[in-house]
Amino acid sequence: MHIAEGVLGPPILALGGALSLAGCALGLRRLDENRIIPVALLSAAFFTASLVHVPIGPVSAHLILNGLLGVLLGWAAFPAIAVALLLQALLFQYGGLTTLGVNTLNMALPAILAGYLARPWLNREGWPRFFSAFCCGMCGVAGAAILTALSLGFTDEGFATAAKVLMFGHLPVAVAEGLVTASAVAFLAKVRPALLQRPHHSV
Amino acid sequence: MFSEPFAHGNSWVHALDARLRIGVAFIFSCVLAVATTWQQAKFGLIAACLLLICSRPPLRPLLRRLAAVNIFVLFLWLTVPCTMPGPAAFHLGSLSCSLAGLHLVWLITLKANAISLLFIACVATMPVAYFGHALHALRLPGKFVFLLLFTYRAIFLLADEWQRLNTALRLHNFVATSSLHSYRTLGTLVGLTLLRSIDRAGRIHQAMLLRGFSGHFTSLAEFRFTRRDGKFTVAALALLLLYFTLF
Known part of the structure; x- marks a missing residue:
């Protein structure tokens, strides 16, 4: 899902960079010093999730967990994702300095949106919780895939097919991620329900 | 790793x-x-x-x-x-x-x-730690640099934790397939890892407070x-x- 360096056009890079900068600034302002360490640990969890492969039919894909991060962190997911992506660039050369903005925006915006929409439903027992957590995980990945496809599509119309392949290729991944998120949320709800209530106080 | x-x-x-x-x-x-x-x-x-x-x-x-x-x-x-x-x-x-x-x-x-x-x-x-200090010297916000450095520290802890849980699963003969049971197991594992990392963060923070942590990031690196x-x-x-x- 990381777009490599040198692929995107200047307007997209600039727009992604500016919006990510704004998002990170907002996220950092809302993040008080006492919460930096928990946020760092969750950011590290986001980083390590990308090393966990789940089988989907004959192929396998790695977890992304941006929806879950959105539920747990709210706006702080922005800097958390930016930091994790920066480390992935440093340690694995996935993405890089110029695409950091776009890649962060593509992952963090759906995460925050999905988290915000799902949170009120997560405390209701049974199906509402399962369904909202499933949608949250699925929309996190699907939203990221759509934004990635849009960033490619708006760069050059020649990328249209590549963008479509990328988007539809991620649909099964989104479903798997939805199921994993739903059971992770079910576990957290049983063990530590406070985590799922208000992101600014629980973590 | x-x-x-x-x-x-x-x-x-x-x-x-x-x-x-x-x-x-x-x-x-x-x-x-x-x-x-x-x-x-x-x-x-x-x-x-x-x-x-x-x-x-x-x-x-x-x-x-x-x-x-x-x-x-x-x-x-x-x-x-x-x-x-x-x-x-x-x-x-x-x-x-x-x-x-x-x-x-x-x-x-x-x-x-x-x-x-x-x-x-x-x-x-x-080294990543040096990179963080250099970013701080380049006037990036202290909170961001702090987050970067702590995340870097934590990825080793978490990868270790995940590995351990994974070994436990394998000992129980778990093989991940594309089934609902696999996804549920992996999801529970994710939840457990998150929970443990949050708890661990709490302990790290308390330990830092005991050592006089003021909440602000200070870098001793000199360039x-x-x-x-x-x-x-x-x-x-x-x-x-x-x-x-x-x-």
Whole structure:
């Protein structure tokens, strides 16, 4: 899902960079010093999730967990994702300095949106919780895939097919991620329900 | 587990001021990212290669990193030329490869490799912790740098934790398949890892408070701009000037 360096056009890079900068600034302002360490640990969890492969039919894909991060962190997911992506660039050369903005925006915006929409439903027992957590995980990945496809599509119309392949290729991944998120949320709800209530106080 | 194979060398590139290296990498990456011709990209690729050779990187990790970059590029090679509208360069059976598509993908290949090699030469040649301190010296917000450094510290803890839970699963004969049971198990494992990491964060924070942590990030790293850095700055500016006069 990381777009490599040198692929995107200047307007997209600039727009992604500016919006990510704004998002990170907002996220950092809302993040008080006492919460930096928990946020760092969750950011590290986001980083390590990308090393966990789940089988989907004959192929396998790695977890992304941006929806879950959105539920747990709210706006702080922005800097958390930016930091994790920066480390992935440093340690694995996935993405890089110029695409950091776009890649962060593509992952963090759906995460925050999905988290915000799902949170009120997560405390209701049974199906509402399962369904909202499933949608949250699925929309996190699907939203990221759509934004990635849009960033490619708006760069050059020649990328249209590549963008479509990328988007539809991620649909099964989104479903798997939805199921994993739903059971992770079910576990957290049983063990530590406070985590799922208000992101600014629980973590 | 997460090694930094380029970070510990003794070339003159490693000895340059970290702030300068990050600045040069950022400016040149931005210049190359907006390049529109093959010549510009080739110029950047040659410059990046020269700098990389000077930093004397180990070969195997370098190839691995280039593979990570070029997987995405390969995906574009497979999709773009055959589907882009425009006059065809040649035909492969019923598929026609468009000239414009080939042109675009080749440009991207050059740019992607140039920028990535430059990043490896300039930024991957410093340890992550040092990179964080350099960002702080470059006036990035303390909270952001703090978050970066702590995340870096935590990825080792978490990978370890995950490995342990995974071993436990394997001991119970668990094999991940694409079944609901597998996803539920993995999800519970994710939840457990998150929970443990949050609890661990609480303990780390308490330990830090006991040692007098005030909530603010202070860096003790010192950066010195030496004569060598001056020469490198002049060379980089000259290269930039040459780039803009040539193209």
